[in-house]
Amino acid sequence: MAVEIGGIGQSVKRKEDARFIRGRGNYVDDVKLPGMLYLDIARSPYAHARIKSIDTSKALAIPGVLAVITGKDLVPLKLEWMPTLMSDRQMVLPTDTVLYQAQEVAAVVATERYIAADGVAAIEVDYEPLPVVVDPIKALQPGATLVREDREQKDNHIWHWEVGDKAGTDKAFKDAEVVVKQDIYIPRIHVSSIETCGMVASFDKINGKLTVWMTTQAPHAIRTVIALVAGHLGLSEERIRVISPDIGGGFGGKVPVYPGYVLAIGASVLTGHPVKWIEDRSENIQADSFARDYHITAELAAKKDGTMQALRVKTVADHGAFDAAANPSKYPAGLFHIITGSYPFAKSFVEVDGAYTNKPPGGIAYRCSFRVTEAAFTIERLVDVLALEIKKDPAELRMQNFIPPTAFPYTSSLGWEYDSGDYGRALKLAMDKIGYAELRKEQAAKRAKGELMGIGISSFTEIVGAGPSKHFDILGIKMFDSCEIRVHPTGKAMVRLGVKSQGQGHETTFAQIVAEELGLPVGDIAVEEGDTDTAPYGLGTYASRSTPVAGGATAIAARKIREKAKLIAAHLLEASPDDIEWKDYKFQVKGVPAKSKTMQEVAFAAYTNHPQGMEAGLEAVDYYDPPNLTFPFGSYICVVDIDRGTGEVKVRRFVAVDDCGTIINPMIVEGQIHGGLTMGLAPALYEQINYDDDGNIQGGNFMDYLLPTAMETPNWETAKTTTPSPHHPIGAKGVGESATVGAPAAIANAVVDALAHLGVRHIDIPITPWKVQKILKEKGVAE
């Protein structure tokens, strides 16, 4: 029965594949409207400069160029600045000064894509270069170059944020038998979804309706933002329609509002024509929001036997020129205070200072829930530093310290209530699967021969599913999410949600939840997302929140339908509702299986023969406010071999044991883990966005920014344990980002482990061949 329904736990093949494998997806750049114009953007070559003049005459002289928009043109419209999600503001176009390289300076509107690019090339800007600050630690020193002259506060400090018991933690450190301390830099990286960002904006002057097709992970929130930012221009929320069509990957990069979107909307409102703006890859990677860029100093206090006692972490966060991070309002450093990880620290204290620099905005996610990778990487790296210090096997040290399964729900010393976990079971499974003891023997033998092999562990705890309205909002909008289900008379269902898939397979998994709850075959359930005119309001897909939040809404909306359906079934079966039970995906009279009604029969009756006094129809909506976050976890073990000639790190094996609670579709979950692992491998070994002292980006295109190909990526080995979330309607926790969060530490720990006998304790990621070779040479073991 279950197989026919395609309910929870089945590897149902994806419904969305049918269009994608035929080249019939509908991405933003595929949208073509009659009379459509094209917008392209001129960008600053300087990281910090005064704009002395902008000469647009040559651009305007090009046949087909209709308009050039500069910051001065936006002033009368009050659109030269826009608010960010973090109570800061960001330039749409500068009127006076540019603050980072590749910042938007002017926009060209033309009849054709190539002519718009010609127009951009013809714009002449006279710049006066200004001093540049790219290092956030220098930026916070007295007398540093001021990035933001527009602020009242005349320094580069954005905010200070702290959590935990400072005095108690300091005392624990003072009294500790062992203290380890490590500086860790988690570099700036870029999500680089294969589809860049873009928009088609279409303003209908007659009825005042604005329709936008936009690469956004959060269409409903965007609609509200447009109404708030451009309300004074006559855009009104009931006449704004945001369509997020097929999205070619998001990973956090498609949460913010970028100036290009605002310019496309402005250009359409001004010209009355549809306007398309699509970024080049170079623009995407040079100017769109970045992730990470955390300078961390972490300390761990323990007993001599390895019992962990206290954690103290100080961090400088580089936010670039604007604080345009996408965190819940209350948490400027995101959920970084999950940093106590899988261990029961009695005392802990974390502080973060945000800094402005002459770089593009930072602080968005890279396939991880708000700063969770930064946290997981730090604690899992630090545990290995402690293991080295006290000469204990890192697996044994973890097993010794894990929060025990009996302690859940567990409240951490930084205030989170972990829902459920069984960390030892996951690590044990990973060790068994990879053959940990044998690997240690092999390593010892290889070491004796001078060969470099390392084994790294990461036993991470994640925090996802933001979030409960008591603590979580973005721009004041609470972080609930929603689902609306309509069951049609013939027993087919239409499901609409407030989230938006970017490849996660929502059309399949959410249909499976409904199938399970209502007993309708998964093939009879259509899922629609991303059109604000039809879908219920929700905060969108990021931070692994779709299943924990919208998944909860889906199950509850379906249960509301089932409650009503039960009354109709009782009416049809001429029985009391109290005598009706839901069994084998049918309503039946208790103890009389022959007397039963399917959901299809009930649906038909809901429109043709519903009980007197009851509303006709069979539909429900739920706005789900989760009672808590969810805490997926896992244990990863990585084996690396290091080439003593080139310094290259080769990932030989990688076993990932994940626990994301109840699994809806095992095939899709495994696919999410494969992808997440690859986006964990990437920053561990390859990806970093650097700037020189003048603020020139190093690696602002795919020639220089190394996304892993099939050649670098190993054959990931996965396994699972299942510890359901006790508070989620179906026990699910979310999984899209676990592997990105957990993998970098396992890889870094493996590399350090390979070199530990040479006295190496830490290497900042990405661990490039150059870095490794430098160490090998210093230690005299390079070949």
Add this chain to the structure above:
Amino acid sequence: MAVETAPATTTGTRRMKVHVTVNGQAHEVEVETRTLLVHFLRENLGMTGTHIGCDTTNCGACTVLLNGRPVKSCTVFAVQADGMSVATVEGLEKDGKLDPVQEGFHEEHGLQCGFCTPGMMITAAALLAANPDPSELQIRQAISGNLCRCTGYVNIVKSIQYAARKTRETAGGKAPDGG
């Protein structure tokens, strides 16, 4: 268009008529000589299955077959394809029957967001046409010019192995999984 503020290029560039056969259908279109093949396909012919993911010939989302050889269509001018045949993702399905590569990607969960998928499948089809029984390493080498950010490649490799099996089985009448 990034950061340059170079002098304007000459506009009113030359136009030329090109004759290109796409998925078996002949087209004669006048284009600017600077028109990239990928824009020709997407804008002039309205075939949006071929995607654009970068501007440096790295990502492979725009891969098509030009006279049977895979090329990145962002780095070929439409005029260079004059007199040639082009195969795109839209032509993989024939007479309502999916190509084994398409089937493989669906069966083995070889796609997530779908954006790299057309280029990935075209590259796979070219590989299998040249080598019906590729090793895993040969598959990985063949797709190393195609970037995927979602899948981690494991299932893409499996998808191509599925297609190889299916193709051999159809050609040689072997039992499923026999290859």
